[in-house]
Amino acid sequence: MSIKTYKQATWEAMKEEMLRDPSVYAMAEDIIGNGGSMGHYAGLGAAVGDQSRVLDAPISETAIVASAVGAALAGMRPVIDMRFSNCLPVCMDELTNQAAKSRYMFGGQGKVHMVVRCPDGILKMQGAHHTDCLEAWFAHMPGLQVVIPSSPAEGKGLLKTAIRNDNPVMFFEHKTLFKMEGEVPDEEYTIPIGKARIAREGKDVSIVVYGIMVSRALAAAEELAADGIDAEVIDLRTVSPWDKETVLASIKKTGRVVVAHEAVKQCGFGAELSATIAEEALSDLKGPIVRIGAPFVPIPMTPHLEDLCRTLPKDIAAAARKAVSA
Numbered sequence: 001m002s003i004k005t006y007k008q009a010t011w012e013a014m015k016e017e018m019l020r021d022p023s024v025y026a027m028a029e030d031i032i033g034n035g036g037s038m039g040h041y042a043g044l045g046a047a048v049g050d051q052s053r054v055l056d057a058p059i060s061e062t063a064i065v066a067s068a069v070g071a072a073l074a075g076m077r078p079v080i081d082m083r084f085s086n087c088l089p090v091c092m093d094e095l096t097n098q099a100a101k102s103r104y105m106f107g108g109q110g111k112v113h114m115v116v117r118c119p120d121g122i123l124k125m126q127g128a129h130h131t132d133c134l135e136a137w138f139a140h141m142p143g144l145q146v147v148i149p150s151s152p153a154e155g156k157g158l159l160k161t162a163i164r165n166d167n168p169v170m171f172f173e174h175k176t177l178f179k180m181e182g183e184v185p186d187e188e189y190t191i192p193i194g195k196a197r198i199a200r201e202g203k204d205v206s207i208v209v210y211g212i213m214v215s216r217a218l219a220a221a222e223e224l225a226a227d228g229i230d231a232e233v234i235d236l237r238t239v240s241p242w243d244k245e246t247v248l249a250s251i252k253k254t255g256r257v258v259v260a261h262e263a264v265k266q267c268g269f270g271a272e273l274s275a276t277i278a279e280e281a282l283s284d285l286k287g288p289i290v291r292i293g294a295p296f297v298p299i300p301m302t303p304h305l306e307d308l309c310r311t312l313p314k315d316i317a318a319a320a321r322k323a324v325s326a
């Protein structure tokens with residue numbers, strides 16, 4: 001094991017996959033000058049010995065996605081970067097009508113093996129145009145897989161799997177992850193898509209989260225432990241497909257559940273989780289499902305208003321106390 005930042009770990013994943021497979025390439029705006037929005041591609045071309053496989057793109061997300069779909073259909077494995085998830089709406093036709101559906105419409109002959117990296121989430125004073133969490137949009141679309149890593153090790157393993165996958169993958173990465181440090185295996189490894197992990201075992205309440213919310217839920221679990229509440233934290237890893245079996249097994253054990261995300265609560269992925277739990281595990285529940293997320297507003301620029309939109313450890317701990325006391 002080595003201590004690495006998320007940025008370093010995912011850079012390694014890109015390098016290793018590009019060296020393993022010559023059909024893999026990266027494309028983004030300002031990817032050569034500044035190494036992308038987070039500097040997470042800096043020096044990649046030199047590291048793989050071929051600068052032509054790291055492509056600077058014009059400021060047109062539509063062109064980036066459309067060219068990647070075409071390249072994937074022709075046999076390449078593009079990894080493209082949207083800089084911010086809020087840039088995704090301008091290329092929805094290419095993602096939802098072309099990338100998502102081509103394999104189905106052409107009997108499996110037209111595989112769109114591409115990865116769309118989408119930095120998202122609230123970072124200090126970036127305003128409404130750069131902070132949305134849009135994973136629920138894409139989880140609603142058959143044909144797309146939606147991956148949301150929670151740590152440096154998870155980011156590396158999931159990115160490698162996504163690149164090798166024969167389906168288009170939406171890879172949502174909270175912007176605060178890029179500086180996060182953690183242990184990363186030194187050996188070769190991948191993490192399967194569609195299989196959750198138990199980040200912390202517990203017996204009193206299940207906290208179902210993904211992405212940056214995992215570290216916040218673990219912090220909340222430590223706070224709850226001081227009150228004698230033993231929380232189990234489930235890291236979904238992916239929301240399409242998502243690991244229903246692991247979630248339902250945890251609820252069968254604890255009888256109580258909190259679902260939390262930073263995305264807007266209304267119609268967020270937590271609604272799908274809650275509906276499935278209510279449909280398939282109602283008899284296992286000892287109290288109501290507790291669901292939390294951001295209020296139904298664009299994320300403000302003003303810091304004290306922005307803070308009201310975050311889902312923090314204290315909010316998760318309060319939701320767990322509510323679930324346990326019901």
